[in-house]
Amino acid sequence: MLKIINNIKKKKIPLDDYINTCLYKYKSSYYEKKKIFGPRGDFITSPYISSIFGEIIAIYITNYFLEKKFYSFSILEIGAGEGVMARDIINTINKFKNINFSYFILEKSENLKKKQKKNLSKLKVNWIKSLDDLKCKNLFIVSNELLDAFPVKHLKKIKNDWYEKYVCYDNKKNKIISEYAKLKNKNQKIFKLVSKNNDFIEFSPSAIEFLNQIKKVLKKNKDNCFLTFDYGYLDNKFKNTLQGLKNHKKVSIFEDPGNVDITYLINFNLIKKIFNNKSNFDNIIMSQSEFLTRAGIIERLRQATNILTSEKDKLKLEMSVDRLIHPKKMGNLFKCLIITNAN
Numbered sequence: 001m002l003k004i005i006n007n008i009k010k011k012k013i014p015l016d017d018y019i020n021t022c023l024y025k026y027k028s029s030y031y032e033k034k035k036i037f038g039p040r041g042d043f044i045t046s047p048y049i050s051s052i053f054g055e056i057i058a059i060y061i062t063n064y065f066l067e068k069k070f071y072s073f074s075i076l077e078i079g080a081g082e083g084v085m086a087r088d089i090i091n092t093i094n095k096f097k098n099i100n101f102s103y104f105i106l107e108k109s110e111n112l113k114k115k116q117k118k119n120l121s122k123l124k125v126n127w128i129k130s131l132d133d134l135k136c137k138n139l140f141i142v143s144n145e146l147l148d149a150f151p152v153k154h155l156k157k158i159k160n161d162w163y164e165k166y167v168c169y170d171n172k173k174n175k176i177i178s179e180y181a182k183l184k185n186k187n188q189k190i191f192k193l194v195s196k197n198n199d200f201i202e203f204s205p206s207a208i209e210f211l212n213q214i215k216k217v218l219k220k221n222k223d224n225c226f227l228t229f230d231y232g233y234l235d236n237k238f239k240n241t242l243q244g245l246k247n248h249k250k251v252s253i254f255e256d257p258g259n260v261d262i263t264y265l266i267n268f269n270l271i272k273k274i275f276n277n278k279s280n281f282d283n284i285i286m287s288q289s290e291f292l293t294r295a296g297i298i299e300r301l302r303q304a305t306n307i308l309t310s311e312k313d314k315l316k317l318e319m320s321v322d323r324l325i326h327p328k329k330m331g332n333l334f335k336c337l338i339i340t341n342a343n
């Protein structure tokens, strides 16, 4: 934490650099040290709510390839946290006797990679260092809450000029503050992707670069697919959604750097434009609720509750599924994006 503050004391840095420093750069950064996930962490993600989430994704992936009569395929999970979803997907697909698949993980955090290797030690998983390391065809790329973990910039239009948010240290007040400074390079790529009526833009340059790499991987084989879940919205107009999370509560992103998760809501409209830009992909965006329901979560719940004998376990499972799909819980705020090559 001291290292992070000392870094800002030297000079002001762009907002996305500040977020990257807080989340990943040092051993004292958030993803590198903390027990982050689950009821005792700072936030809970869908795979932790119930293993039924990973099971349904496993069934979706398997059906995707079986419809094409492919019995052999590869899965790449990006940003696998502690490996909970990987475990559920692998265990589910392992039940299909005639299917042959490989599971790869690409993870940025060294700390989480270690946890994944420990938690998945009994399963066959390969860790890769970059998207270029993957040579396989029939590839399904999957991620949950990946894009919201990328650092963002804030751009603001004041009169006719664009300004960018920087983070600095106020020595008098003894605290971290932010201020806007005039944008040096006015020909930013982002302006080509957003509609003119925006006077505020929240976006992640590193996520855009990453998605462009995913585009290249998808193009390598016509049957490759990308499925990602995240919380977000679909409007053309950008919102300021950046927030800090600690112990399941919202806090300032400048409070206690390195001990607070910093996250934002994905503008799915922008993501769609990135995939449509000079490329030929089919893309579908739907709510998490719609995806899970269409993919059979209610039938799976029925099956599972028929097998369970304890009323307490049945109720627990029903409540978990409700949390995942109820429009007022995670069902609507969370969206899923499915990208395939256009035929």
Ligand SMILES: C[S@@+](CC[C@H](N)C(=O)[O-])C[C@H]1O[C@@H](n2cnc3c(N)ncnc32)[C@H](O)[C@@H]1O
Residues within 6 Å of the ligand: 031, 037, 045, 046, 047, 048, 078, 079, 080, 081, 082, 085, 106, 107, 108, 109, 112, 143, 144, 145, 146, 149, 150, 210
């Ligand atoms: C919010 S966590 C979600 C973890 C997990 N998918 C889940 O649902 O519980 C974000 C994950 O993405 C990883 N991550 C962030 N940026 C990444 C990048 N550029 N490449 C690979 N992993 C990344 C983080 O280290 C972390 O594992």
